[in-house]
Amino acid sequence: MKAVDIMTANPLTATKGETLWVAAERMSAHHYGGLPVVDETGVYLGVLEMDDLLPKPENIPGAPDVIALQLFDKWVDEHSIHDFVQIYKEKRVEEVMRTEVPVLKPGDPLRVVLDKLIENLYRRMPVVDEGGRLVGIITRGDLLMLLMGRK
Template sequence: MKAKDIMTVNVISVKRDALIKDIAHILVENRIGGVPVVDDGGRVVGIISETDLVRKEKNVHIPSYITVLQGVIYLESFKKFEEDIRKITAYKAEDIMSVDVEKVHEEDDVETVASLMIERGINRVPVVDSEGKLKGIICRYDIIKSMFS
């Protein structure tokens, strides 16, 4: 069986400039756990999951630091702090989306897709054509359904 045989084809997606509050509404209204983010050409450029939205609400851990001669030396990664701040102040999809998106192609075997999802710990994977345009999406539910139908 191929990815195209089990994928959902009427995929709800958003653009980079979609507002976070609108994305949350889409997830709730459609009872889905995430949406691909596409550019104007329909190519997948990111993905937003419910985890990304929940993470937006987490408390920020301020890195430990010491002062020396009126300068600040951070004892922990300041980069993580900056990333946390960026996510909790996110306003648009592009501010919160994961950009390192695992994608599969329509002709990939379902076994390959399932292995990718398990190895990477992901719940959904966009299905794209040779140009990276969104054609469908496969969730873990789709894999299970294909195994027992």
């Protein structure tokens, strides 16, 4: 069994120049936790994860024992939460996408797929052709379906 046998072909994507708002709307509408990012020719560039769009706990400078939520170098509280709508509408996907996610090739055997997806703790992994164009995606859900005999 190879990556091409497991992957979802022609996955939903984000493009590097679109806003976070557009990408987040797409993720939300399809109940996806992330999207592969491509350029205008379909070449894979990275992944935008929902985690990249949500605040993270950070230590407040000068008060190392105090932790607050931060997103895009701004502190998040009930007074500032609405400011993020504008940030999402202005900031581009390419500014926050992850580029270090390893890729799979369509001919990679199942063992390679398992090693890369599970050992690296990624939720999804792009499958690209020899030209670097995105041809599919394999998620942890795809692996679960395979193990359940449904793929």
